[in-house]
Amino acid sequence: MNAAPPIRLRDFRWAWLLLLASWLLGAWLYLRLPDRVPVHWNVESQPDRYGSPLAAALLLPAVSSLTLLLLAFLPRLDPRRENYPKFRGAYQALTTGVAAFMLLIHAGIGAQTLGARIDFGRLIPVAVGIAFAGVGLVLPRLQPNWFAGIRTPWTLEDDRVWEATHRFGGRLFVAAGAVATVAGLLAPTRSLPWVLMVPLLVATLGSVGYSYVAWRRLHAPTAR
Numbered sequence: 001m002n003a004a005p006p007i008r009l010r011d012f013r014w015a016w017l018l019l020l021a022s023w024l025l026g027a028w029l030y031l032r033l034p035d036r037v038p039v040h041w042n043v044e045s046q047p048d049r050y051g052s053p054l055a056a057a058l059l060l061p062a063v064s065s066l067t068l069l070l071l072a073f074l075p076r077l078d079p080r081r082e083n084y085p086k087f088r089g090a091y092q093a094l095t096t097g098v099a100a101f102m103l104l105i106h107a108g109i110g111a112q113t114l115g116a117r118i119d120f121g122r123l124i125p126v127a128v129g130i131a132f133a134g135v136g137l138v139l140p141r142l143q144p145n146w147f148a149g150i151r152t153p154w155t156l157e158d159d160r161v162w163e164a165t166h167r168f169g170g171r172l173f174v175a176a177g178a179v180a181t182v183a184g185l186l187a188p189t190r191s192l193p194w195v196l197m198v199p200l201l202v203a204t205l206g207s208v209g210y211s212y213v214a215w216r217r218l219h220a221p222t223a224r
Contacts, residue, residue, distance in 0.1 A: 007072070007075040007076075007084045007085070007088065007091060009072055011088060011091075011092055012068065012071075012072055012092065012095050012096070014092070014096045014099075015068055015092075015095040015096045015098070015099040016068070016099075018096065018099035018100055018102075018103050019061070019064055019065060019068055019099055019103075021103060022060065022061040022064055022099075022102065022103045022106050023058075023061045023065075025061075025103075025106060025107060025110060026057040026058045026060070026061045026106070026110075027057070027058075029053070029056065029057040029110045029113070029114075030053055030054065030057035030058065032114065033053035033056060033057060033113055033114070034053065035052075035053065036050050036051075036052070037050065037051065037052075037053050037056045037113040053113075056109060056110070056113050057110070060102055060105060060106040060109070061106065063102070064098075064099060064102040064103070064106075067098060067102070068095060068098065068099060071094070071095045071098065072095070074147045074148075075091070075145075075147070078145050078146050078147055079146060080144055080145045080146060081145075083143040083144055083145050084143075084145065086143045087141050087142050087143045089141070090138045090141035090142055091142075091148065093134075093138050094135075094138055094148060097131060097134050097135070097138075101127060101131050104127055105123075105124075105127065108120065108123050121189050121192050122184050122185065122189075122192065123184075124184075124196070125180055125181070125183065125184030125192050125195065125196040126180075126181050126184040126185060128177075128180060128184075128196060128200070129176075129177045129178065129179070129180030129181030129182075129183075129184055129196070130177060130181055131177070132173050132174075132176050132177035132180060132200060132203065133173065133174050133176075133177025133178055133181070134177070135173050135177070136169070136170045136171065136172070136173030136174035136175075136176075136177060136203075137170065137174060138170075139166045139167075139169050139170035139173060140166050140167050140170040142166055143162075144156070144159050144162045149162070149166060150162075150165050150166060150169050150207045150208065150211060152165075152208055152211045152212070154211045154212050154214065154215035155211045157215070158215060158218060158219075160214075160218060161211055161214045161215045161218060164210075164214045165207060165210055165211040165214055168207065168210045168214075169203070169206075169207035169210065172202070172203040172206050172207055173203045173207070175199075175203070176199035176200055176202060176203035177199075179195075179199040180195065180196050180199050180200065183195035183196070183199075184196065
């Protein structure tokens with residue numbers, strides 16, 4: 001019986017289309033931006049650093065390109081590459097989500113540099129919250145591998161621990177993403193960094209901690 005085909009570049013077609021949109025947006029912006037543009041904003045959405053229009057227009061598409069190429073080729077290096085066809089759809093969703101997130105941030109920066117009033121202090125928590133919720137939906141579908149998912153010594157050592165941890169972590173990440181999204185919309189501006197970091201830390205550390213607990217349950221010494 002023939003083995004399932006590996007992850008292929010064409011499996012990321014939606015991510016490539018979003019990346020193309022980011023480059024086209026960058027080229028369009030570059031032709032319209034002034035010589036000096038804001039490239040960073042504080043939590044109150046006030047620009048606190050300026051740079052060239054080239055950086056504002058093309059830096060994020062370049063970063064997105066490198067990120068997607070990395071995600072496309074990492075499966076070829078994974079010692080457990082045979083598992084990737086089992087979660088091809090989940091890996092596609094992950095790469096497409098990364099491309100969509102980067103395009104959203106790029107569009108927001110472009111609009112801000114052209115004079116639109118965009119509250120980045122709220123845009124970022126909402127975007128990150130939605131991204132984390134999306135990751136939570138994908139996590140239970142991931143199969144054991146070395147590059148995508150909750151990779152701890154305990155999940156990598158036992159596939160049963162991997163499965164249990166990713167089910168539990170998926171629920172945590174969805175909850176954390178929902179909290180961050182709602183807080184990003186409603187919380188006072190100065191508390192936004194905290195309402196973003198706290199639920200995400202809880203989801204991350206909670207998933208890691210649960211992987212150890214699950215491993216201990218399965219590998220506890222048998223009483224004599």
